[in-house]
Amino acid sequence: MSPRPYVLASAACSVDGYLDDASGQRLLLSGAADLDRVDEVRAGVDAILVGANTIRRDDPRLLVRSERRRAERVRRGLPPSPVRVTMTASGELDPTARFFTVGDAARLVYVPSGEAEAVTARMGSAASVIDAGDPLDLDVLLADLAARGVRRLMVEGGGRVHTAFLAAGLVDELHLVIAPFLVGDAAAPRFVGPAAFPQDAANRMTLVETRAVGDCALLRYRIDGAERG
Template sequence: MTSRPYVVLSVAASLDGYIDDATPERLLLSNDEDFDRVDSVRADVDAILVGASTIRADNPRLMVRSEERRAKRLADGRPETPVKVTVTASGDIDPEAKFFATGDIDKIVYTTAAAAPALSDRMGPAASVVELGDSVDPAGVLTDLAARGVERLMVEGGGTIHTMFLSAGLVDELHVVFAPFFVGDESAPRFVNPSGFPQDSKHRMALVETRAIGDCVLLRYIPRR
């Protein structure tokens, strides 16, 4: 068993670093070819993590979409879709969200000791609720996931989650896809929030891949230790 999962952080952003706009509708930053690439990355991991704010805003299912990839996972003795993971400090999450509506796929909600009792009651059988003490610490999340056999974790957002994992130095691989347009709205969410990051100008990440994906571009980085 590994001490913690290998963490792949994946994000699509506008050229000015936004991951959404400020309208109620979801902003599509990527394209069909990149959605398929993300699906292939999902199919290769043991768990996928998003924050509760992403569930509230986007209501994602977080499934492996390709029937062929799901079949291969089953043939390999794995569930057809990775374990689905979310974190919430407040416990403000709806058990009727699509995230929780996917059959026998394991769902885990990490939360604080203060929020856990009420959240457990509200979730019922929809998900396992795990309390992590006074705060939801990403290192604690990874330790618990490792104990559950998770070796590869895909982190898909949003900005608060990206910031938590990157600022803690807990990302092993970073996939950034840039869309060919600007959002230009300071009230819209960004890729990361202000914080102290170990990946600063004196600790530059290693660029290991660049790839044009239609009108978007993928940059794949490995943080140097």
């Protein structure tokens, strides 16, 4: 197996496991304390990955917000914010989204072989488009990131992305924040969907930290069985 980055998956969900509700407005799951915690984690990684649907739905910037943390990254010879990474099967991305236009960090788009030419033409100079096999292969994606110097990758979702990484055994550490309410909407997106996960009752993750973050609970797990190069 090719070397790959250390993968840290991060998500916030309701007590019943939902990332959002089914309305057109983004559901705020956590508050200022957790946003600052996430900012600290972002400042410590080389790249952040979200799925294309997260870009379409939330239009994230994925920047390090703290001026002090940005300055510390620059002092260490790094860009102020990590490289931004997305993956898409359809190639349906808007090059004017904030993911591609805000900040100076590199933007990488991983696509199946059959979409590479069309997506390259669509994105222009907004991002570098990388052929990741057909179908899109997470091992190819991670090996390419490693070759680009990415040692720590933060995966921020959404649910299909978390499902894919966890089911493939490619997550080394999981940060799960639980918001103190229920959503209860079958049409809303969940933290993960059905899959054959290697993290099952016989192969349990190791809980290494629990703490209150505002009115939410942070659960931090180490996944000892993750497949690494």
